[in-house]
Amino acid sequence: MVRDTIDRIGVVGAGTMGNGIAQVAATNGYDVVMRDIEEAFVENGFDSIEGSLERFDSKGHLDESPEAIVERIEGTTSLADLAGCDVVVEAALEEMDVKQDIFADLEEIVDEDVLLGTNTSTLSVTSIASATETPGRVVGLHFMNPVPIMEGVEIVVGEKSADAAVELAHDLAEDLGKTTWESDDKPGFVTNRILMPWINEGIRAYDEGVATKEDIDAGMELGTNVPMGPLTLADQIGLDICLHASETLHEELGDRYKPAYLLKRKVEAGELGKKTGKGFYEYD
Known part of the structure; x- marks a missing residue:
């Protein structure tokens, strides 16, 4: 249902949550593709990442240079550039129609065994997944703000989320240095x-x-x-x-x-x- 090996992570959205997820993924050795709808948004995302990494580096919290981490992140305004990703995490506007449109487009772009995660904090994962023909691979990956600092990630199980997809979501979050807990797809989650x-x-x-x-x-x-x-x-x-x-x-x-x-x-x-x-x- 979902692939076991993850090397490349796609992030949809370069705002506060998106650039935070991209930063954490790149810091932990993953190649990242960070996409937003305008080049200015992508550039702002990189500015935030670079500033955050410099603060971590000044405190001795990085194992490599900020430049080496940033080099693992590719910025783009084209959703099609996420085609080679093993996992995609959506962190776009908290609007149902926006998220459903993104997931419908992603299904046409990425392979059918790619995990699709949504960082929604309140919207139904089941409703978001309904925009796809493969809702079993859609799960909630709710990172906390600010992502580079907060330890927790909430894994939200939609009505049709497959066990393998949920397990992979837990494993990925934990590999990013996070601690997970699980919630059913009820309003607001935990x-x-x-x-x-x-x-x-x-x-x-x-x-x-x-x-x-x-x-x-x-x-x-x-x-x-x-x-x-x-x-x-x-x-x-x-x-x-x-x-x-x-x-x-x-x-x-x-x-x-x-x-x-x-x-x-x-x-x-x-x-x-x-x-x-x-x-x-x-x-x-």
């Missing part, structure tokens, strides 16, 4: 199903004046031993991404997942967190 209500409740508590944003974050950090509180984490993730995930879960699971009003207001104001310089906190 992480976002639990994380998004936690973030939203932190936002509501702040909006309702329960405490300052600093005290809400401090209370959760010191009281529950998490590394950062809900408002800081929301800024790190991106408030637009949190809103999109919450809206998807609200649609699927009802009012307990309804996004906080202040979250919507922040996104409408363009205050998306660390990436825009301001969210619940301000950043340089």
Whole structure:
């Protein structure tokens, strides 16, 4: 069903998640093809990778030079250039029609024994796979952000995901230095199903004046031993991404997942967190 030997990994999307996946794969010795729809997006992806690798290198965390790692990554705007890959991981926009179009195109490009993974954080793997004639080779490979730093990868099993494909997904993630856990194809999977209500409740508590944003974050950090509180984490993730995930879960699971009003207001104001310089906190 899926091939055993993996030498070349394709990544669809050169944004935050895509370039992170490409970096980790290349760092672990794989040849990588990183594709996005515009050359500027590909170049931005390489800029992010090079900056990240330089930081790792300055701390002595690399076994070889950043240049040697980058040389293993090929950038492209053509999906057809992924034809020779042994695995393809899609990390495009979190929109069902976009992902289905990509998977339908990939099926025409790559060999039938190539594992197709999606980095979706909330959308149904089964629905994404339905755009193909071979849904058995489609699995969720949900990397955490930032990919080069976060240890975990969530393996999501679609309705028709074959056992061999799921096993290969676990093996690949572990070969990339990650630790995996497995989730059924239910809305939000394990992480976002639990994380998004936690973030939203932190936002509501702040909006309702329960405490300052600093005290809400401090209370959760010191009281529950998490590394950062809900408002800081929301800024790190991106408030637009949190809103999109919450809206998807609200649609699927009802009012307990309804996004906080202040979250919507922040996104409408363009205050998306660390990436825009301001969210619940301000950043340089």
